[in-house]
Amino acid sequence: MAQLTYRTAGESHGPALIALIEGMPSGVAIDHAFIDSELHRRQGGYGRGARQRIEEDRAIFLSGIRQQVTLGSPIAIEIANADSRIDDVERTPPVFRPRPGHADLAGSIKWLTTDCRATLERASARETAARTAAGAVAQCLLRTFGIECFGFVCGSLATTSAVEPSAATLQKMRTARDASEVYCPDAAASASIVAAIHQAKVDKDTVGGMCEVHVFGVVPGLGSCASSDLRLDARLAGAVMSIQAFKGVEIGLGNEVARRTGSQVHDPILFDPSRRGESHLGFVRPSNNAGGLEGGMTNGMPIIVRGAMKPISTLLRGMPSVDLRTHESTQSQYERSDISAIAAASVVMENVVAFEIARAMCEKFGGDSLGEMRTNYDSFVAAARRMGE
Numbered sequence: 108m109a110q111l112t113y114r115t116a117g118e119s120h121g122p123a124l125i126a127l128i129e130g131m132p133s134g135v136a137i138d139h140a141f142i143d144s145e146l147h148r149r150q151g152g153y154g155r156g157a158r159q160r161i162e163e164d165r166a167i168f169l170s171g172i173r174q175q176v177t178l179g180s181p182i183a184i185e186i187a188n189a190d191s192r193i194d195d196v197e198r199t200p201p202v203f204r205p206r207p208g209h210a211d212l213a214g215s216i217k218w219l220t221t222d223c224r225a226t227l228e229r230a231s232a233r234e235t236a237a238r239t240a241a242g243a244v245a246q247c248l249l250r251t252f253g254i255e256c257f258g259f260v261c262g263s264l265a266t267t268s269a270v271e272p273s274a275a276t277l278q279k280m281r282t283a284r285d286a287s288e289v290y291c292p293d294a295a296a297s298a299s300i301v302a303a304i305h306q307a308k309v310d311k312d313t314v315g316g317m318c319e320v321h322v323f324g325v326v327p328g329l330g331s332c333a334s335s336d337l338r339l340d341a342r343l344a345g346a347v348m349s350i351q352a353f354k355g356v357e358i359g360l361g362n363e364v365a366r367r368t369g370s371q372v373h374d375p376i377l378f379d380p381s382r383r384g385e386s387h388l389g390f391v392r393p394s395n396n397a398g399g400l401e402g403g404m405t406n407g408m409p410i411i412v413r414g415a416m417k418p419i420s421t422l423l424r425g426m427p428s429v430d431l432r433t434h435e436s437t438q439s440q441y442e443r444s445d446i447s448a449i450a451a452a453s454v455v456m457e458n459v460v461a462f463e464i465a466r467a468m469c470e471k472f473g474g475d476s477l478g479e480m481r482t483n484y485d486s487f488v489a490a491a492r493r494m495g496e
């Protein structure tokens with residue numbers, strides 16, 4: 108049985124993007140409409156560029172499913188690029204003036220070419236469509252275990268959202284988020300982020316922001332403190348940091364832990380036998396500063412991950428740069444782009460987090476089929492509930 112992994116392939120203006128998932132158990136019902144709706148959400152949000160009016164991203168399953176149910180074989184998903192023109196030099200010209208903040212300069216030196224297009228076609232955040240599809244497939248597995256992932260925008264510039272999602276308010280939160288032009292469930296914060304993006308557009312500038320993902324219904328014991336590479340917090344941080352333009356990741360209280368004493372940080376442990384049926388198995392924590400992870404393992408509380416996205420590096424007014432052919436000072440080259448992709452980033456982040464949780468679920472409870480995995484899961488949870496009896 109292969110480990111649950113995925114890879115993507117595809118250039119921004121190539122014929123298609125591909126996601127290849129391995130290690131998904133057989134028997135998982137694929138909610139195609141949900142996967143396409145995640146792709147649709149990723150295309151949205153205030154501040155997106157003209158590309159999203161050209162594309163209509165949809166997941167085409169090339170392998171790994173039969174009658175909408177996984178077979179246990181590799182799952183290949185294609186997302187066609189309507190704006191495919193990578194070999195058309197007129198419409199997709201070379202880029203010689205690298206954009207500060209983009210992969211342009213580092214990639215051009217790495218691959219020994221003065222044409223940044225050789226790098227930017229793959230570095231482009233268009234690739235996140237394939238990651239979203241892979242993560243949405245992972246969510247189909249997670250939902251069979253009652254695990255729900257909720258990603259949203261929680262801030263930008265001086266604005267911070269005041270809402271705190273919980274399992275009980277999840278549906279209300281989803282409705283509020285989906286009503287927001289920037290996927291922020293706090294209406295006042297949403298309006299101020301929209302205004303900031305509008306101002307950046309006027310200024311020919313760009314805006315980043317903060318995204319947060321909460322995962323509800325995860326039992327304790329996923330991940331491991333036994334080896335550094337098995338720590339789930341590290342893996343979540345790596346997954347989020349790998350999203351284009353992300354520069355910071357926090358779990359739970361995050362950086363704030365350094366500014367508080369132990370008694371102000373650690374979540375007391377209580378036990379309530381009447382709540383044994385919940386994901387924390389009755390080990391109630393009155394606060395969740397740990398963000399659901401202690402020792403690199405889930406502790407049954409909601410997982411909370413935050414990610415900071417930098418502003419898009421393509422500025423209409425340009426930034427100081429050099430021409431790679433002459434080394435002369437110039438302004439960076441403009442390519443059609445977004446003013447802000449923070450809303451889209453929250454969808455991508457939800458789905459990369461979902462994939463890591465699904466991977467950890469498969470590691471602990473995995474089997475070749477969903478039925479086998481379910482048996483392993485049920486027997487573990489029953490044994491954990493009997494502990495101390």
Ligand code: EPS
Nearest residue numbers: 119156158230231232233419443444445
């Ligand atoms: C993107 C599509 C791209 C960019 C954006 C993300 O389309 P195009 O380059 O054809 O306008 O809008 O890419 C970047 C932010 C980047 O850094 O390259 C998408 O579908 O998400």
